[in-house]
Amino acid sequence: MDTLQIKNILSEFQLGKLAMEEVIDKLRVLPYEDLVYAKIDHHRMMRQGFPEVVYCEGKTVQQVVGIMEHLTGLNRNILATRASCEMFEAVSKIIPDAHYHELPRLITVEREKRAVDEKRFILVLTAGTSDIPVAEEAAVTAEIMGNDVKRVFDVGVAGIHRLFAQHELLEQANVVIVAAGMEGALASVVGGLVAKPVIAIPTSVGYGANFGGLSALLSMLNSCAAGVAVVNIDNGFGAGRLASIINNMR
Amino acid sequence: MDTLQIKNILSEFQLGKLAMEEVIDKLRVLPYEDLVYAKIDHHRMMRQGFPEVVYCEGKTVQQVVGIMEHLTGLNRNILATRASCEMFEAVSKIIPDAHYHELPRLITVEREKRAVDEKRFILVLTAGTSDIPVAEEAAVTAEIMGNDVKRVFDVGVAGIHRLFAQHELLEQANVVIVAAGMEGALASVVGGLVAKPVIAIPTSVGYGANFGGLSALLSMLNSCAAGVAVVNIDNGFGAGRLASIINNMR
């Protein structure tokens, strides 16, 4: 609810079109839709430029379908993360143009292709092949939010020449996302090479003293390279969202 | 065993109705029922105003059925938590009026509707839709213990106007329960808005560095808002029980 809306409400009140109680009500209730089990934040589109994204884990299939249905009513493009195959099948019955990305487990509905500035692209790197699902979550997220994304997979530090061969892409990219598990060293090496925002995603790839991604997480937080920021373990969506915000700054 | 009971025993002893050995016995053995695998604490009804609640996890189906059977013999209302569907089916064969709450996995037997003071209600909030099962465990627990409960789901801080829209309920509530996973910030925000007891339940909703609910737990324990107390991760029952105790204080 922006200042303009407040002005309009007050004007109507001044003109007697609204009673005092109505004004109080309106000032209090910002726009969202209440499904009891979920309050869909339609205001988010205005506030943040993209509708609320549905985090599917822990929701029932019915809840996911219900939320998706209401979101599609008011928005052109929608994203749901961590969706099971079963959820997608139920959603696609009521939203036939929904699309399922199997590896990153995303559901997208894209009815309006956003214009993309190809000179400003986001580069998504992975250290290994096993990090691809998380990287794809980041890449698809950034794409549906209107960004050009380039992917380079499997350039971890055990064979560091594979990374250096990408130096042109590194130099041209506007924002870099690095997804790496195990010791997550790739983020520090990339952060030391470029002067751009580097968003590091620790992945849970690994075993033993990796403790579900903790090793890569701590590694990235302690990066000796400045300019590296970190999101949650396996949080491809968060990295893609932040990269998109930065990439669209002018 | 309260003072009155001790007086009675001593009187009977003084009158010669009880031998010394019998008195010693009675003073030692407070009332509980021994099923070998469980000692049902019938005294708890007297001591705490509600019969022993059955925690089903780790028990066999037969044990749950046995304990429920003995509890129903002496009590009007019973609660069993973390019950599987299979347990409920076995229980319902001998207690046909048992009811299963699927989301929070509770079994209730409610033969005596307790009088409820609707002016004193407990408000149960969740940050997201995925926190609802835990919140329901709290809500149903409080209801069967004789409280009016109002539920408001999905008002997490990512769209904080959804919370502020509930300000009237927040002002009217007697006790507030907040169930939140991920970073659990909702508890602090609510704690900063009201001057009532806020019982925070960290939930295990989330992934990665959430470490099974640890992030929300630490967050809530470190709340900068005074007046917030915390129960175990996903412990809806504990929160509901404590809220009921507080709500019934005069």
Add this chain to the structure above:
Amino acid sequence: MDTLQIKNILSEFQLGKLAMEEVIDKLRVLPYEDLVYAKIDHHRMMRQGFPEVVYCEGKTVQQVVGIMEHLTGLNRNILATRASCEMFEAVSKIIPDAHYHELPRLITVEREKRAVDEKRFILVLTAGTSDIPVAEEAAVTAEIMGNDVKRVFDVGVAGIHRLFAQHELLEQANVVIVAAGMEGALASVVGGLVAKPVIAIPTSVGYGANFGGLSALLSMLNSCAAGVAVVNIDNGFGAGRLASIINNMR
């Protein structure tokens, strides 16, 4: 800012006493005082019934003095926690009636003795002698907020008859606070005996696998007794504040 205040503002606006811009301003800016390094939340007195409490750790002596000075200007009773001796000395120069509680490291200014209902008292228990500083933080907090407090120290479970000797106090108390370090078992035992709110404070008393209070914290969070809620390690203030809120409910 409550509904009444909003009504007044809108009335003045309707009467032409306030311009639209002024109303917008007033609706947005709730009252606080800005010292640059701190924004004193004078609104808190209205919102929560007690002025903002000063957490001194990590603040400079000058900052503590400055905040205390501004708080005393508008409030009768003030509380500052985790204050060093040096801070107190600087404060007492400008607030001569400030009082220092050495063990719990509190500064209090109490100009208005709040009426206390002696029938509704808060009972503060400790497991050992070393837990007394934390318990005193809770007790003094509750006292300055207008509660009668009774203290019973050193009744840990290694000599459990010392606790049972207090059964009358336990039965009469309205709210119970339990401060315990090491294994923190006292909270569970008390929680199993009474049907009142039990607020458990894990203390950092102990060594080795106590890990700075972690053992007592986990112990209390996992209490098998329902009706127990937990605050942060050594957080006497939080427990005292919550106990006061509960104790003043009617």
Add this chain to the structure above:
Amino acid sequence: MDTLQIKNILSEFQLGKLAMEEVIDKLRVLPYEDLVYAKIDHHRMMRQGFPEVVYCEGKTVQQVVGIMEHLTGLNRNILATRASCEMFEAVSKIIPDAHYHELPRLITVEREKRAVDEKRFILVLTAGTSDIPVAEEAAVTAEIMGNDVKRVFDVGVAGIHRLFAQHELLEQANVVIVAAGMEGALASVVGGLVAKPVIAIPTSVGYGANFGGLSALLSMLNSCAAGVAVVNIDNGFGAGRLASIINNMR
């Protein structure tokens, strides 16, 4: 290999019955049987009074069968822990008198009933019903090693009178084993009541901030009652073994 055996070897050497190389060999190779995947420590019977106990987890069915077969050849009584149902079935084909204890997942072969001193019994307590499988592992272990064992289940501190009702057993027992999950407070309470060895087994019963038994483990390690020692989480076998050693001291 005790001093007597060394003397015999040296005597034979002196008498020319053994060559120097043979003596060196014998002094080096203590008796065990080599199955390649396992070296069965037949010497343990002599060294510790009970044959090697088979820890089945992580072994293949074939390995368990092979080890059991060789152990039965030389010993009267055998114990295997953490055995699956499938393992038992395979074992019982070659050792028909093997017995399976379903709850604690033990296989026993008991061909020689050891004499038991009933005046010196081991008391096994649990805090709850869900702790019974671990407690049974301790109890059966102690029984096959020649001890009288008494069991009292479900006497946790949430209803502490259930424990006090057992005071006679507590006074008569020679060694006490306490199995408790959640906050594990029972160990401290028992340790404070008696002056006997208390062996505490933290169990993984619980959820959330119980972290797989960590809460009970830390609780028991930090017990304010002296005379309590702790074994690994869910390690019923270790507790039973130690209790047996202590109980057989004269």
Add this chain to the structure above:
Amino acid sequence: MDTLQIKNILSEFQLGKLAMEEVIDKLRVLPYEDLVYAKIDHHRMMRQGFPEVVYCEGKTVQQVVGIMEHLTGLNRNILATRASCEMFEAVSKIIPDAHYHELPRLITVEREKRAVDEKRFILVLTAGTSDIPVAEEAAVTAEIMGNDVKRVFDVGVAGIHRLFAQHELLEQANVVIVAAGMEGALASVVGGLVAKPVIAIPTSVGYGANFGGLSALLSMLNSCAAGVAVVNIDNGFGAGRLASIINNMR
């Protein structure tokens, strides 16, 4: 308060020497002395055969002095642990025969030399020289409680022949205490050699991934040798106390 005492009370009641209220009182109040900041458990001498031991950490000098003074009034032998030099000096002013053990930081008062059975001795081993202070806490504790103690220091597994040279002592000892830091392997090796109770004390000796004794603690809890029980990190007192209890069993 044992059965005999209860019988006496009831007899006096029957004879009219005690009023009902007095009986109730006596049955409830077990004997302890209340110094407000401490409740001295004089009953412990009867219950556990040794008076309450004073844990000095976190207590003020005045509190330690006060408690020691009251304990000496009723007991012959006293022990205080984790006492600073300053505490000892204050104590020795009122208890001139108090003795300070500098390395283990113990204060002892020993007015009655307990008879010791030299055939039943406790063996205290350390892995290194740096573990000696903890080992001495255990040894002195066991000595004042009436045990013969033998010490063998610096026999860690990096030079395992130093341990094997002690095999006669190992065979003769009744109970073995092992204090070891770093990886704590000595406990497992000893536990594998003997069939006696082995009480393992993890010490905080070490650095880095030793995490304040955690490495030795986990190592000892996971010992592959049965018959090993563990006390808290650096808890020499607890180990000495338990060893004494076991050593005095008949």
Add this chain to the structure above:
Amino acid sequence: MDTLQIKNILSEFQLGKLAMEEVIDKLRVLPYEDLVYAKIDHHRMMRQGFPEVVYCEGKTVQQVVGIMEHLTGLNRNILATRASCEMFEAVSKIIPDAHYHELPRLITVEREKRAVDEKRFILVLTAGTSDIPVAEEAAVTAEIMGNDVKRVFDVGVAGIHRLFAQHELLEQANVVIVAAGMEGALASVVGGLVAKPVIAIPTSVGYGANFGGLSALLSMLNSCAAGVAVVNIDNGFGAGRLASIINNMR
């Protein structure tokens, strides 16, 4: 060493001005200065637009002075972090225009005031007063790298209206830095309000279950608001550096 430099080297080689060995050498050795104890990365200015920043912790005073001396020789503006007072005094003897920022413990040398675009400012928020030193580290870092910075301190969620009063600044800022300790909830609330990059700095402000900043760190990593990235605990420098990179993107 960019493509242009390689081209030049190869041209000189083709022209016979460089021998093959010289080319190999040049291609391998990128420019840095070797002080034995440090290799000053003069190339960083070219690669990342700001000279190497000196992390002083763990270095000797002599080492800091030596590195600073060499850096000033080739650069206009320099930054050293976590510098002690003693280090500054030694540095200022050879670099008289060095400046010490006491709260954030920074040394700056600023000989060339960079042009600043005031329409694109970085907003630095803190939850409390105790978070100011960390926030200042971020702010001064961003300033010396050529950014306009606005500071708003003490707007934590316990009095959330203090934050909402800043909504205009929030709307105008280009990048937002949030420094918060305890439960770190401010980052999520800000992240939910704006559609800009939010860089969250967990601080070690707090006690008990804050575990040196872990609670705020986990909280921020698990933020339910997208668009939030996290740096190391107390890492004001890293946040300031990243904010500067983002703020200077066009």
Add this chain to the structure above:
Amino acid sequence: MDTLQIKNILSEFQLGKLAMEEVIDKLRVLPYEDLVYAKIDHHRMMRQGFPEVVYCEGKTVQQVVGIMEHLTGLNRNILATRASCEMFEAVSKIIPDAHYHELPRLITVEREKRAVDEKRFILVLTAGTSDIPVAEEAAVTAEIMGNDVKRVFDVGVAGIHRLFAQHELLEQANVVIVAAGMEGALASVVGGLVAKPVIAIPTSVGYGANFGGLSALLSMLNSCAAGVAVVNIDNGFGAGRLASIINNMR
């Protein structure tokens, strides 16, 4: 890409066989093969003497097959770790001479038997039978890289004579690998006996406070025996690889 290759490129450039752009390209792009989802590091054979090893966990069956197919095209011997049975079946369809090692879950292709120096063998020890799968991963890795390997299983410290019986093998071995779970004490004991490189592999064998191998890991890191180095929990491959490197040093 070694110096020789650079010289050749530059010579060709000098001779006019290569254009400048081609040289720049060649200098930048070291040889690897790009399958999009994986960049096969064919250079590793030259750099490290063995082709890239395929870590199968987290890869799809198709990805594993694709990578194996490309690797076999250029190499004689190949190794894939943590391969499922299903992966092997798919691989064997296109590489019929692939071999599956079920226990350690390895796929090997061995077309060129490397010459082995039998005087220099690697000794692989396990503490128990359950550690064999990890030990086999190490052993097979070392074998395919051209080493003679001897295995001795189940010589843990609970029956330490089983280890001492192997003293000749210990004396003859060139490198020793120790795989042990639970408390991992075997590594320290072996490290104290020999003056050779001891590579310790903590395994996840155990339960409870073993925390997935953490106990053995910390134990081995804190070994009081010098000359012991540690790899990740269950990382047989890493240990085998390092042992092979050391064993092939001259």
Add this chain to the structure above:
Amino acid sequence: MDTLQIKNILSEFQLGKLAMEEVIDKLRVLPYEDLVYAKIDHHRMMRQGFPEVVYCEGKTVQQVVGIMEHLTGLNRNILATRASCEMFEAVSKIIPDAHYHELPRLITVEREKRAVDEKRFILVLTAGTSDIPVAEEAAVTAEIMGNDVKRVFDVGVAGIHRLFAQHELLEQANVVIVAAGMEGALASVVGGLVAKPVIAIPTSVGYGANFGGLSALLSMLNSCAAGVAVVNIDNGFGAGRLASIINNMR
């Protein structure tokens, strides 16, 4: 005690020069010197080629002096680690040729310069300047054990060209030691470049989520580069010792 010694003993026995009891004694007691507080393992020189190294932390000054005195009696070269300045001063009074290395806190006595093969050198790398003390502990340890050591400091991945400039040293070295704090990425990068043993030392350099070296430790354990083994945090001695063992293999 090697086979030769056993043969000699047995020969003397056969010849009647030794009685049976004497043989048994000799076979049991391997040579060490007993100072009560320490058992000096003189056998270690024979077993491992270097006398016992004195770990000073936790020892008293007197103990260190005593042990050093006895060691110098029988050995030419001695090493003591983690020695305080005060310890050195006391030692130098009785061993005037002792030398103190201030940064790594080592005391060395070197009376016999071991012959060094300069073609086989150990390369010690650090990521930063603050890692030098740990690196020096490794370097000096390797030197006194008879190795040529080369040092290259401050080549961390934030300026990776500084590392690549050392490629000749990397290629020539026989063994590489990498000391790195923060995220410890240098170990992985080096491990990916060379085919030699890489011994990684995580250092405690860093702050916040570095948790005393945990981040570097986990990072190095999870290295994606094979051939990397890890020692304890800050354990320069262990790394130097292992490098020396490997470097002296033929």
